[in-house]
Amino acid sequence: MEISAQGRLEVRITPADVGKRVSVRRLSEPGAAREKFTDTVGVLTSWDHGVLMITQRGGTSVRFPESSLVAGKIVPAAPARRRGPAAGYEELARVTSRGWRPVESERLGEWELRAAGGYTRRANSVLPLGDPGCPLDAALAAVRRWYGERGLPAYVQTATGAEGTQELLGAELERRGWVREVSAEVWIGALAPLADRPAGADVVLAREADEAWLARYQRKGVSEVALRVLSAGPSVWFATVPGEPGGAPAAIGRCVVDGRWAGFAAVEVDPGRRRQGLATEVMAALARRALAEGASAGWLQVESDNAPARALYTGLGFSRHHAYHHFREPREQPAHGPS
Incomplete structure (x- = not known):
């Protein structure tokens, strides 16, 4: 936690830090006779109306009021890997997509819309790398139309837990009522x-x-x-x-x-x-x-x-x-x- 020279815990994050990786300490039971604290590390995905949301490495979102915040600081974007090949998220996302190709695909800006008659979500979901070329709401409307024309539900595949992943996009999808159905991990x-x-x-x-x-x-x-x-x-x-x-x-x-x-x-x-x-x-x-x-x-x-x-x-x-x-x-x- 961030501790001042006088030994006090300090909050050194603000709503302007949304999108950055942070470490925070908060009161888990405000008002209790004996204070209990909870530490959370992840991407600050929103800070609206006095409520913070942090998305952790595995994709779980934690929400809490700013009144419970005791300390907070920005931390490095991703921890250093101790073993295995070096790899960025975008490189792996493109490689894994080429390894499980859809039957049909179409570009929406830099996003790729993928369909394969409903066979696996990986081949029937949007790979949203880069800019869709239009505001997010317009992009999601186009996505829904494209999959609807094929008789398929619309899915968007996002990632969390590495440098360059899409915690903010996942948070925006949740705010719009999209439901996270399946999570898995890529290992190297x-x-x-x-x-x-x-x-x-x-x-x-x-x-x-x-x-x-x-x-x-x-x-x-x-x-x-x-x-x-x-x-x-x-x-x-x-x-x-x-x-x-x-x-x-x-x-x-x-x-x-x-x-x-x-x-x-x-x-x-x-x-x-x-x-x-x-x-x-x-x-x-x-x-x-x-x-x-x-x-x-x-x-x-x-x-x-x-x-x-x-x-x-x-x-x-x-x-x-x-x-x-x-x-x-x-x-x-x-x-x-x-x-």
Whole structure:
């Protein structure tokens, strides 16, 4: 906290600091006989009518009255990374989007509107990098029309927790009644340590997802549109660990090589073969292929509550870079603009 030369806590932030990363201390139980304090770090996303809102790294918004504020200061935009490849948010956002391409896309200024018949939110949401070329309300109206013409709900994908992410946009969407439905995280790591793991299981790599691969992937639902999304990308590889003769594979995975990056997805293991290292075998084989094509870093996406996957990826040298969120349009158009 910010402490003066006289040893007093001081508030050194104002409404003019909206958009900056701050650290604050506030009374969590104002008026209590014994004062209790809560510390919060995140982006100051609004300070209106005596109420502050801070968006934390994972996307959670905290609101509290300025009367409870005890101390506050501006802190560096993003903490220094201690391991893993260096990467900016915008670079990763574009790479991850190219690794899961929609069937149809259109530009709205610098924003990209993406659609794929409703197959996954990632391929059916706006990637709002840069300026849409018009005021936000007009941009959101255009977004709703575009998705409505395709019979799809409008989603906007935003990110939090790294330098250059979109805490302010997320706050503006919330003010307009958009609802955050899904959050996940992008993790990154170096490929070489993963590729150097000794090969064990027989992993077959192919350029196309065959019937056997799709048999293991059926839980996602496979349609013509899904196949187009799965097969699209700069350099796509599918990995398969054969299972019992005539049965579905023991494990599968997908990787998209794009310059220095390799994106891992669809890593699935037969429930009866889990905890045998097959997911690691699949990822290591794909990492070796990606290294041969010139990649050096990997990325993947994981749900915040998927503890087994998070433990696996941590053991393989991956760590969290940022969180991303999908905001769904309001069920009904507000009669008035944001307050």
